[in-house]
Amino acid sequence: MAQTSRAPRTWKCSGLRWTVGGPELKWDGGRGSPLPRGKRVAFEVAEGGGRTCVGARGHTCPLRAAVPERSTGARCEECARLDRAHSVAADTIADDPRPYHVYLAWFGPGLLKVGITAEERGSARLLEQGAVCFSWLGLGPLMAARRSEELLRAALRVPDRIPYGEKRAVRSVLPGSAAERAAELADLHAQALALREWPESLHREPYQPVDHVDAFGLTDLPAAVGEVSGLIAGGVASGEVLAAAGPDLHLATGRGVVVLDTRLMTGWELIPAGGDTVEFTVPVREFRREVPGVQEGLF
Template sequence: MAQVWKCSGLRWSADGPVLVWQGGRRSALPWGKHVAFGVAEGGVRTCVGARGNACAAQAVVPGRSTGARCEECARLERAHSVAADTVADDARPYRVYLAWFGPGLTKVGITAVERGPARLLEQGAVCFSWLGTGPLMAARRTEELLRAALGVPDRIPYAEKRAVRSALPPTAAERAAEIERLHGRAGALGGWPESLRPEPFRPVDHVSVFGLARLPAAVGEVRELVAGGAVRGDLVAAAGPDLHLATGGGVVVLDTRLMAGWQLGPVAAEGGLAVPVREFRRVPGVQEGLF
């Protein structure tokens, strides 16, 4: 593998998903694109660092880690994270939102106004609506109020999101129904901070953006990349950090966060997956594992 790059992650642009590489190179991912890359022979996965700085120890990290950071860099990254509730002096305005990922999978969260819907695209939200806008701490208090009063979480595991993407209700109105009910209940609650301005219910649907209409059910997901391994498949959908790739054995989901920290390069387009894949169980008692 003569030429190698390191992936900085999947980003969502106005034109759809884009893979970003160290050094600024970008790879657009239109539907139908054949995705093919290999992992350097004899390579190891190293920590991606924190806050834009390289890891001083160049520590080796596990293949199955979606964070791709050593303990020290993960601590530094989290110390400056709004999501971890460690930042209290951010003067930017924030929005509180309700996001829906599938039947029974709704969460509440906050994001900076300047980021627009980017956070919702990054999480793979199938549809969402804003709830209110205001200072960070007011948004935080509102998020906690809604979690307690409505019984909605602030996190949903990606495994649960992936499990329902191919079986979503067919219309945007049906997909928005759950957050519409919760939005109405939230607006009727007392105790909202005075500095938070309520927002009307205006659902935004991402099924077309993600390519989820008529999405075939996935047969499995990549567990990790390995030295000398290869990934090949045609892109049929993408949501959050996940690429849904059509392979000879069916659609397999690749969480692009697993790519970070590896040296990757081109491989022949022909061939299949040569990385560990976890098969999605269809029948109780069937052993997991495609390979």
């Protein structure tokens, strides 16, 4: 009697999380896979299933709706709306009694932002965003923290968002010392605390920079040649972890260093890809390299 081969078990990724021990890939069911530097990551996207919505607020999507391959949110329109409606970032919650930190974060030369996070979360939000260094700015009620955000945007033109593409572009060319990396941060912190319109109920925090270069593994990080633009059924990703910052993995592959935004993994059914010579076959958007002395346009 012929034996039938058993189909490999599929896994569903719920994203990269930062723990006390470092970054971990989390899977449906609660299991985690630590991602120390030097670890080999290799997976194949299962054929036939397609990418489906991950749901919202811990609930599965009732429609199991299909979502685009390049979406980092991996949610259908309705689940995205529900998830955002309960998000502090959406400015829809005004009566949260928890104290909130206001922070200033630096991602590279000229890339600074202001943000807020619940005090109980500590620095987890900064690790999730890939902040190279940061400092607390204030602590107090949610609405006072929001007003300080608005104040910095209006008075000092500090944004509250920086695109991930801009963060990735500078990780391999950061200043060498923590003091150099924090110089812009120190200047902005002083300017912010000097503003007259500072909310009275928000306690001002002293400048105490925290550097994440070692936590992320960014020292001597080689420049990336490209980034994964999306997964596809049957596609394979394989490489050695050189660094992890925010949701991004910088992987050493046969084609050079490639950045994988782990948010692109959610919603897919994945299976292990064995062997040390597995090809990297998911779509990659190559980074454009400027050639010195070559002008490609009139201006």
